[in-house]
Amino acid sequence: MPLSREKIAAAAIRLADRHGLDGLSVRKIAKELGVGPMRLYDYVLNKAELLDLMVDVVYARIAEVDSHAGWRETVLAIAHATRQAALDHEWFSDLLGGRPHLGPHALAVGEATAAALSRSPGVRGIDDLQRALGALNAFLIGAIRREVTERRTARSTGTEEAAWQASLGPYLTRMLRTGRYPTVARLVVDGAHLDAEETFSHNLTTVLDGITGA
Amino acid sequence: MPLSREKIAAAAIRLADRHGLDGLSVRKIAKELGVGPMRLYDYVLNKAELLDLMVDVVYARIAEVDSHAGWRETVLAIAHATRQAALDHEWFSDLLGGRPHLGPHALAVGEATAAALSRSPGVRGIDDLQRALGALNAFLIGAIRREVTERRTARSTGTEEAAWQASLGPYLTRMLRTGRYPTVARLVVDGAHLDAEETFSHNLTTVLDGITGA
DNA sequence: TATTGGTGGATACACCGTACGGTAGCGAAG
DNA sequence: CTTCGCTACCGTACGGTGTATCCACCAATA
Numbered sequence: 189m190p191l192s193r194e195k196i197a198a199a200a201i202r203l204a205d206r207h208g209l210d211g212l213s214v215r216k217i218a219k220e221l222g223v224g225p226m227r228l229y230d231y232v233l234n235k236a237e238l239l240d241l242m243v244d245v246v247y248a249r250i251a252e253v254d255s256h257a258g259w260r261e262t263v264l265a266i267a268h269a270t271r272q273a274a275l276d277h278e279w280f281s282d283l284l285g286g287r288p289h290l291g292p293h294a295l296a297v298g299e300a301t302a303a304a305l306s307r308s309p310g311v312r313g314i315d316d317l318q319r320a321l322g323a324l325n326a327f328l329i330g331a332i333r334r335e336v337t338e339r340r341t342a343r344s345t346g347t348e349e350a351a352w353q354a355s356l357g358p359y360l361t362r363m364l365r366t367g368r369y370p371t372v373a374r375l376v377v378d379g380a381h382l383d384a385e386e387t388f389s390h391n392l393t394t395v396l397d398g399i400t401g402a
Numbered sequence: 403m404p405l406s407r408e409k410i411a412a413a414a415i416r417l418a419d420r421h422g423l424d425g426l427s428v429r430k431i432a433k434e435l436g437v438g439p440m441r442l443y444d445y446v447l448n449k450a451e452l453l454d455l456m457v458d459v460v461y462a463r464i465a466e467v468d469s470h471a472g473w474r475e476t477v478l479a480i481a482h483a484t485r486q487a488a489l490d491h492e493w494f495s496d497l498l499g500g501r502p503h504l505g506p507h508a509l510a511v512g513e514a515t516a517a518a519l520s521r522s523p524g525v526r527g528i529d530d531l532q533r534a535l536g537a538l539n540a541f542l543i544g545a546i547r548r549e550v551t552e553r554r555t556a557r558s559t560g561t562e563e564a565a566w567q568a569s570l571g572p573y574l575t576r577m578l579r580t581g582r583y584p585t586v587a588r589l590v591v592d593g594a595h596l597d598a599e600e601t602f603s604h605n606l607t608t609v610l611d612g613i614t615g616a
Numbered sequence: 617t618a619t620t621g622g623t624g625g626a627t628a629c630a631c632c633g634t635a636c637g638g639t640a641g642c643g644a645a646g
Numbered sequence: 647c648t649t650c651g652c653t654a655c656c657g658t659a660c661g662g663t664g665t666a667t668c669c670a671c672c673a674a675t676a
Contacts, residue, residue, distance in 0.1 A: 190654080213632060224656055226634075235633065282500070285547035288555055290574060295583050302585040317585075318593040323541070323605040326548055330540030333499035341502055360504060369509050371516040371531075379532040391537040398612030427663060438625050440665080449664065 191223065193231050197241040201277065204242065209279040214238075239283060244291025246273050246280050251296045260396065262304040266297060267328055267392055271385075274332045281336040285329040301325075310400035320399045327395045335384055405437065407445050411455040418456065418493040426493075428452075453497060458505025460487050460494050465510045474610065476518040480511060481542055481606055485599075488546045495550040499543040515539075524614035534613045541609045549598055 199220045204212045214235060218225040232238045250273050253265045274281045289298075305311055305320050364373040413434045418426045428449060432439040446452045464487050467479045488495045503512075519525055519534050578587040 214634080215632075226636095226657080227655070229634070230654070285544060285551060286496070287551055290577075292577065295577060295586060299583040299586050302589060306585060314588060314592050315596060318589055318596055319601055319604055321589070322545070322548065322601060323608055326544030326605065327537070327541050327609070329544030329547055330499060330542065331536070331544070333543055334536065334540055337499060337501055363504075363506065363509060369513040371520060372509060372513050374528060375516060375532055375535070378528050382529060382532055387533055387536060390533055391540065394537055394612040395541070395609060398608040428665080429663075440626085440667095441624065443665070444623085 191221065191227060191231065193241060195221065196228055196231055196238065197245050200238060200242050201245060204279040205277055209282050212279070236287075240287070240289075240291060243280065243283050243289055244293050246277055247289065247291060247293035247297050249273055251293050251300070255300065259304040259307040263301060263324070263396065264392065266301055266304075267324075268389075270297075270328060271332055271335070271388060274336055275339075278336050278340065281333050284333055305399070308400045323395060323399055327392070331388055331391060335388065339384075405435065405441060405445065407455060409435065410442055410445055410452065411459050414452060414456050415459060415491065419491055423493040423496050450501075454501070454503075454505060457494065457497050457503055458507050460491055461503065461505060461507035461511050463487055465507050465514070469514065473518040473521040477515060477538070477610065478606070480515055480518075481538075482603075484511075484542060485546055485549070485602060488550055489553075492550050492554065495547050498547060519613070522614045537609060537613055541606070545602055545605060549602065553598075 196217065200212060200217050203216055203220060214228055215225045217238075218228055221227075228238070232241065250266065250269045253269045256262045256265060274284065301324070302317065302321055305324065306317050308320070311317050311320050360376075363369065364376060410431065414426060414431050417430055417434060428442055429439045431452075432442055435441075442452070446455065464480065464483045467483045470476045470479060488498065515538070516531065516535055519538065520531050522534070525531050525534050574590075577583065578590065
């Protein structure tokens, strides 16, 4: 079996899932495939293009969501699929919004989203559509990015009180105890119990309501 | 004058402004300061902490915005200051949402934002506040990130029709001509004339309206 | 004077992306 | 049958990265 862009992307995704984007190198991908590092450059222009490849593979999975009759259901399905993809491949969130996603499957997802949004009541002309798409994508990018970094820090500190107090704890509790950040302090101590998915859904409908002028 | 975290951060910011985050290395910062590379590690634990330092310097400038009487004016001012800071230091957008911003000035901005939002009519309890803050920050992160990457690609392709057609053009026009992405195609050809700041403001008020339930 | 402690510098290691030269197979042309 | 060009594979090498470690100095103390 002679190697291919698909196999390279699949191997890269496996490694990135395990060790993150920082732990991903051309050499390691090559080793995973049992070839010399330079072989990859027969199929890929440079590492950036390789990342674009990986991103588009993820978009392919996102594009698999069934399209619904209602525009809103369609947008919700795409948004949740995107979030779920980012939770499955946390490195995806690192690339989100970082460079234009122009792969065929990314374009397909963009097309589905734009088509759905254009059927929303609040969106009249093409300018409305551009703005609405911008607002939705901005929220998606930011929300997913935030959730993933939160999950990462939670995992690294362990969420356990002991590890937490040992790592960020000293600095942060000292900061919060200065009394200069009362609202933030209240958020930290009282507001850790919200479910992530529920929050995402809630804020997503909020944004959607804003877009459609509901 | 014996070197300090502030001077290191300032030099790093100068370099990052000129050559981007990728063009930033410990060695170059040290050279800019006229010292050996290892000196920096007397003031900074590792490169990640150095980036956090840079980020907090930017937040210091954002925190300088005057606080207004109305909660909405305050939020708007902070949001626009953040956007402007990211346009002045494009590398800032690369770090936005990537790791928790816990520097003193970042916390100050967070505190000001949270305090203002908590005075909004639609935000009642602490759970509402957490959700509202999440939605606002998500939009901010995503919108700024998107705008900066758009600006970067526009600059790299030149926006001129000639350079555009030469770089992304062939691939993208070929893709769009397949007819599989009609809505996206319409957006690309018809919707390039919107002012970025106006779009940002528009979508920001949309999100804010959604949060406050207006 | 001898010793200590801390400060600044150089060297070194492991790794990174990738440019480049070389070679083995193979179908087509002479 | 030979020879050409072409493609697919391969290894080595270069300049860069973050950072650990050792080392030489120099002021203050005993």
